[in-house]
Amino acid sequence: MRSVAVIPARGGSRRIPRKNVRTFAGRPMLAYAVEVALASGLFERVVVSTDDDEVADVARDLGAEVPFRRPPAISDDHTPMAEVVLHALDELDRAGEEYDAVCTLFATAPFLRAADLVAGLRLLEDGAPAAVAVTGFDFPIFRAFGLNDDGALRPLWPEHAGTRSQDLPEALHDAGQFYWTRVEVLRATRSLWPDGMRPVRLPRHRVQDIDEPEDWERAEWMHRALEGEAPS
Structure with a gap:
């Protein structure tokens, strides 16, 4: 399959300013996604979609291509990926x-690995319309609470209040690393989550969404641990 990597990396970020090019473990955050994509050998091109001059310069220095600029109309917080x-x-x-x-590779994915990208492509080659990196929650979500208007706790799934953890339904979440999609499916559905998509399962110790400053700090600790122990 002829494949292209697209890394969305706009310049704006409200919660962590300039996070796509901010230094993470001594390198621009964007470097991790670009370099893994290039090293994987899976792609005809590795393209960064940005509206920002600095991001474009960093991307090119890392070996990615920036053949166009993303227009302002699709560069805000509300634009669907x-x-x-x-x-x-x-x-x-x-x-x-x-x-x-x-x-579609996330620009903030410092724990991305080429082997996981390969696994996703293989799912498409086997007929899947799409594949996404996922991992399990670190606590059973069916034991979660919500809040009533008066501030009192209420179980979101009261039917599972007495269910043993091992008997609860499995729940997975997006790992925030990549989506593989057949182009014809993406054009037809205009969605990165089409029916029939398959999971690429990642261990929790290699997954950290980075949206808040606390997430960034936790990811730095995780990176140091992974560099020291190199677990699979």
Whole structure:
């Protein structure tokens, strides 16, 4: 399958300013996704979609391509990721390039590994419309509480209040690393979550979403631990 990697990396970020190019463990955060994508050998091109001059310069220095700029209309906090990826595919299509599969890589994915990208592509080659990196929750979500208007706790799933942990349904969540999608499926559904998508399971110790300053600090601790122990 002819595949392209698209890394959305806009310049703005409210909770962690400039997080896509902020230094993480001595390198720009963007470096981790770009370098793993390039080293994997899976992609015809590794493209960064950005609206920002500094991000574009850093991306090029890392070996990625920035063949177009993302327009302001799809560069805010509310733009669906699928629209950003479709814009990138449209730009490449105008340049005469067509692809069978696109891998949307998160710019803030310092624990990304090439082997996981390979596993996702294999799922597409076996017929899946899409694949996503996922991991398990670190606590049974069916034991979760919500809050009433008066501040009192209420179980969100009262039917599971007495269920043993090992008998609860399995729950997974997006690992915030990558989506693989067949281009024809993405164009038809305009979604990175089409019916029939398959999971690429990752261990929890290699997953950290980075949205808040606390997330960044935790990821730095995780990176130091992983560098020292190199667990699988």
